[in-house]
Amino acid sequence: xxxxxxxxxxxxxxxxxxxxxxxxxxxxxxxxxxxxxxxxxxxxxxxxxxxxxxxxxxxxxxxxxxxxxxxxxxxxxxxxxxxxxxxxxxxxxxxxxxxxxxxxxxxxxxxxxxxxxxxxxxxxxxxxxxxxxxxxxxxxxxxxxxxxxxxxxxxxxxxxxxxxxxxxxxxxxxxxxxxxxxxxxxxxxxxxxxxxxxxxxxxxxxxxxxxxxxxxxxxxxxxxxxxxxxxxxxxxxxxxxxxxxxxxxxxxxxxxxxxxxxxxxxxxxxxxxxxxxxxxxxxxxxxxxxxxxxxxxxxxxxxxxxxxxxxxxxxxxxxxxxxxxxxxxxxxxxxxxxxxxxxxxxxxxx
Numbered sequence: 335x336x337x338x339x340x341x342x343x344x345x346x347x348x349x350x351x352x353x354x355x356x357x358x359x360x361x362x363x364x365x366x367x368x369x370x371x372x373x374x375x376x377x378x379x380x381x382x383x384x385x386x387x388x389x390x391x392x393x394x395x396x397x398x399x400x401x402x403x404x405x406x407x408x409x410x411x412x413x414x415x416x417x418x419x420x421x422x423x424x425x426x427x428x429x430x431x432x433x434x435x436x437x438x439x440x441x442x443x444x445x446x447x448x449x450x451x452x453x454x455x456x457x458x459x460x461x462x463x464x465x466x467x468x469x470x471x472x473x474x475x476x477x478x479x480x481x482x483x484x485x486x487x488x489x490x491x492x493x494x495x496x497x498x499x500x501x502x503x504x505x506x507x508x509x510x511x512x513x514x515x516x517x518x519x520x521x522x523x524x525x526x527x528x529x530x531x532x533x534x535x536x537x538x539x540x541x542x543x544x545x546x547x548x549x550x551x552x553x554x555x556x557x558x559x560x561x562x563x564x565x566x567x568x569x570x571x572x573x574x575x576x577x578x579x580x581x582x583x584x585x586x587x588x589x590x591x592x593x594x595x596x597x598x599x600x601x602x603x604x605x606x607x608x609x610x611x612x613x614x615x616x617x618x619x620x621x622x623x624x625x626x627x628x629x630x631x632x633x634x635x636x637x638x639x640x641x642x643x644x645x646x647x648x649x650x651x652x653x654x655x656x657x658x659x660x661x662x663x664x665x666x667x668x669x670x671x672x673x674x675x676x677x678x679x680x681x682x683x684x
Contacts, residue, residue: 336516336548337597338427341464344489345674352671356678361398374607386441406459406678413453421681426451428594429471430520433445437519437591439549452476457682462674464488464516464595467616484677487620487668488595490604496578505566511541511610511640512583514576514598515590517555517567518548522589522612527557527565528633529589533640534564541587542581546570578603583644586610589630593622599640603662606655608643610636624654625662 349358396418399407407415407422414422431438431448438444455461455476461483463469469485472478498506510528515521523543530541540563558565571579580586584603589612599609599621611617612630626643628635646654661667 336546337595338411340597341425341427341488344491345410345519348489348669348671349674352675354671354675356675359402359404360445360675361395384441384446396420408674408678409454409458409469412454413450414457416457420561421684422454423455423460423462423677423681424454424458425462425464426455426468426472426594427464428468428592430476430592432475434592446606452501458482459684460484461676462677465616465619467619468594468603481484482537484673486673486677487598487665489671490597490600490666493577493601493604494574496581497574498578498582499575501581502568502575505540506579506582509539509584509644510582510672511539511585511587512544512579513541513587513589514544514579514601515588516545516548517543517551519550520591522591522630523551523554524557525633526587526589526636527554528560529567529628529640530587532633532637533644536641536646539584539644542568542579543564543674544568544571570654576601577605580607583607585610585634585640587640588617589628590614592629593617599625599664600662603658603665604652606644606658608651608683610639610643613637620665622661624658654663676678 346358346360391413395407396415397417399420402620404420406420407418409422412424412426414424414651431444431451435444435448435615455472455478457600461472461478463472463483464484464487466485469483473480475662498561500646513526533539543558543565556568580602583609587610587638588596588599590596591612592614593616596616599611599617602609603621603624611621611625611627614628614630617625617627626639628639
């Protein structure tokens with residue numbers, strides 16, 4: 335429901351529009367769950383879902399590929415089926431299952447996913463990463479030949495016409511900070527709330543969080559409830575609403591502990607919205623000089639940058655917007671369809 339889902343939809347659209355004679359076959363669920371509803375599964379249902387996931391990953395996918403005569407499989411989330419008889423290209427979005435294992439949902443499935451990540455990277459004919467930062471980490475962590483790893487910036491969504499729901503119009507009539515993403519520990523939201531508490535005492539600008547419930551979010555929601563309107567969780571929003579929120583935001587704040595690409599920051603660039611960012615390698619690589627940076631472990635530093643952005647003049651914002659749009663186009667140019675097709679051909683030749 336987060337970046338991987340966005341990546342999948344954008345990649346399918348990109349490849350389906352590419353001037354290439356290859357056939358594209360999609361394997362997966364026809365209907366996803368409603369992202370606005372939190373998962374509430376009992377232990378038996380959860381066990382059945384996990385078993386179905388493993389069965390699909392390791393057995394049903396290679397059978398389907400064999401049945402349709404596929405030449406190559408592109409697994410969009412790191413796993414490479416052991417029984418596959420055709421080359422598998424995997425996308426490794428990040429190494430959070432290695433470096434931030436404790437922030438993942440509890441249960442034995444995270445152990446399966448970690449093992450699947452490690453074996454998938456070692457077994458893959460080729461690996462795609464969403465940034466040079468992740469490509470370097472994969473190479474260093476697993477000793478993989480750099481020629482087998484290709485960093486490609488993900489294809490980016492085209493937003494529909496922005497429309498602000500009537501229910502949100504009173505909230506967005508005033509300046510606000512916005513953060514977008516699934517509620518999960520890696521997003522460092524408790525530190526963000528600490529930073530915003532300092533900011534609000536000085537400028538009275540609220541913070542809005544847009545994103546579906548993920549896991550281990552209870553403390554964040556408890557603090558939001560106690561904030562008396564200083565912070566509001568908007569829940570999952572569709573792309574049109576998200577576009578409207580970006581367009582009216584004073585700034586977008588992303589203080590994640592780690593990322594592989596970070597869609598919301600790049601999407602905010604397309605609207606020319608200033609960015610307050612955690613000082614992590616991928617933000618420096620992708621956003622570069624278009625961000626105001628603070629340590630993800632220092633609420634005071636993040637608050638200082640939020641106040642700095644809040645104080646920008648109209649002319650400074652206009653100048654930022656021009657430069658941000660240039661950077662956005664540079665990022666988008668790095669994710670063309672031909673780059674994925676080149677990787678598929680390389681995997682077949684190897």
